[in-house]
Amino acid sequence: MNEGLVVVVRAIISFFTLLIFAKILGKEQISQLTFFDYILGITIGSIASEATVDLSSRAWPHFVGLLSWAVLAYLMQYISLKWRYAAKIIEGEPVIVIMNGKIMDNVLRQMKFRASDILELLRNQGIFDMNEVDYAILEPNGSLSVLKKPEYLPLIRKDMNIKAKPTGISTELIYDGKLIEQNLRQMNKDKKWLINQLKKFGIRDVSEAFLVTLNDAGSLYVDKYNDEIKKVKDIGDYKGPY
Amino acid sequence: MRRILIIAIPVITLVLFVLIMHSGNFLKRPMGKDDDIPGTIDGIIEAVRNDSWDEADSRLKGLENAWKKVLFRVQFGSERDEINQLTKNIARLKGAVTAKDKSGALMELNEAYMHWDELGN
Numbered sequence: 229m230n231e232g233l234v235v236v237v238r239a240i241i242s243f244f245t246l247l248i249f250a251k252i253l254g255k256e257q258i259s260q261l262t263f264f265d266y267i268l269g270i271t272i273g274s275i276a277s278e279a280t281v282d283l284s285s286r287a288w289p290h291f292v293g294l295l296s297w298a299v300l301a302y303l304m305q306y307i308s309l310k311w312r313y314a315a316k317i318i319e320g321e322p323v324i325v326i327m328n329g330k331i332m333d334n335v336l337r338q339m340k341f342r343a344s345d346i347l348e349l350l351r352n353q354g355i356f357d358m359n360e361v362d363y364a365i366l367e368p369n370g371s372l373s374v375l376k377k378p379e380y381l382p383l384i385r386k387d388m389n390i391k392a393k394p395t396g397i398s399t400e401l402i403y404d405g406k407l408i409e410q411n412l413r414q415m416n417k418d419k420k421w422l423i424n425q426l427k428k429f430g431i432r433d434v435s436e437a438f439l440v441t442l443n444d445a446g447s448l449y450v451d452k453y454n455d456e457i458k459k460v461k462d463i464g465d466y467k468g469p470y
Numbered sequence: 471m472r473r474i475l476i477i478a479i480p481v482i483t484l485v486l487f488v489l490i491m492h493s494g495n496f497l498k499r500p501m502g503k504d505d506d507i508p509g510t511i512d513g514i515i516e517a518v519r520n521d522s523w524d525e526a527d528s529r530l531k532g533l534e535n536a537w538k539k540v541l542f543r544v545q546f547g548s549e550r551d552e553i554n555q556l557t558k559n560i561a562r563l564k565g566a567v568t569a570k571d572k573s574g575a576l577m578e579l580n581e582a583y584m585h586w587d588e589l590g591n
Contacts, residue, residue: 229545229553237546241487248480283550286590288491 231283238287242276245291249298253305262319262368272297319368326364329377339366350374396444405435405453415442426450494547494590498540504532505539511583518567518575526567526575534560548589556585 249272261269272294279290308315325335325346336343346364349372355361363375385392399411401422412422422440429450431437439451500506510533517526537560541553559582566574 229541229550231550234545234550237490241490244483245487248484251480286491286494286547286549288488288547291487291491 229283234283235281239280241287241291242279242294245294246272246276249294253298253301263370264318268297268301272301322365322367322373324363325366325372326361329359329362341366346372393445395447398441398443398447398449400439400441402434402437402440404439405437407434417442491547492590494544496590497543497547498586498589502539505536507533507536507540507586508583510536511579511586514563514567515576515579518572518579521570521572523567523570530560530564530567533563544589552585552588556582556589559585 275290275293275297279287279294282290304318308318323335323339325332325339325341331343331346333343336346347358350356350358350361350364353372353374355374355376360376360380361374362377365373367373399415400408401412401415401417402408407419407422409419412418422434425448426432426434426437426440429452431450431452436452436454437450438453439449441449498507500509510529514526514529514533517523517529537556541557545553559578563575563578563582565571566578
């Protein structure tokens with residue numbers, strides 16, 4: 229038996245099966261996962277790795293295991309979407325741990341959190357003075373969302389009655405030297421206009437630009453392949469081998 | 471069309487993977503003249519019973535070649551232990567045939583048949 233070849237084939241099977249199931253489950257960003265989602269991810273990954281290297285059993289039982297976990301996860305997602313009550317039990321819900329500046333110690337006890345844990349989460353958000361906090365909500369994924377008291381909120385233009393022109397989001401017009409015509413049309417521009425703009429930056433052809441973006445306010449960002457920077461600053465603090 | 475492809479490609483991929491994983495049971499069946507393992511085992515059993523050791527030895531060489539061919543096909547859908555056990559059976563059978571040990575040879579042949587049967591299941 230060519231074990232290396234068999235492992236490669238099983239790795240391909242596990243890899244693409246996991247990719248397909250992960251796409252179907254459509255998970256949120258890592259930061260939004262609940263504890264159970266995290267455990268689910270580890271378990272499914274563990275099954276996939278066993279499917280790849282455990283040659284003492286066939287790949288099929290591992291595939292069935294992967295499929296079962298994926299189907300159950302999908303089912304839980306579906307039930308949570310359709311039935312609010314179940315969602316509350318399965319995913320939990322956010323709880324207020326600080327209200328009007330006061331710590332809800334009975335809630336902390338229920339959540340098995342200590343005051344030191346809350347202080348740590350606040351420090352992670354740059355809050356070192358509890359007096360700044362108006363509300364703090366513990367999310368199901370274990371993170372803390374904080375609303376500061378109005379006097380501690382950062383100043384915004386609205387407070388100063390300064391009108392701000394909307395900038396919109398940047399759209400890529402050139403990516404890795406290639407023109408994205410669809411985006412150009414979307415921004416109501418044409419290639420002739422783009423080339424004229426690029427000439428101001430010393431670019432004669434689209435392929436010379438690494439990245440070009442344009443936003444709704446008309447701000448054009450251009451980055452060339454040839455940045456003419458002779459030496460990139462070394463920000464390392466140790467000499468190292470290179 | 472694009473939507474159909476987005477659904478069809480993963481489905482076809484998964485079906486292909488399932489077929490590969492179940493391929494052992496199908497691909498172990500004889501496809502030519504010289505990869506018929508159960509037939510060869512039966513032939514060796516007959517030869518051993520009749521004390522035709524030269525014939526048994528000749529058929530044993532055929533069994534080794536057949537197993538090499540079948541092994542390449544079934545390795546993706548079978549357990550490593552079953553494959554290794556069958557390989558060991560053939561090795562021990564060689565010794566039994568050389569030693570003209572009837573009981574040993576028959577034991578190994580029957581065990582080999584059992585392992586071949588389990589292959590891919």
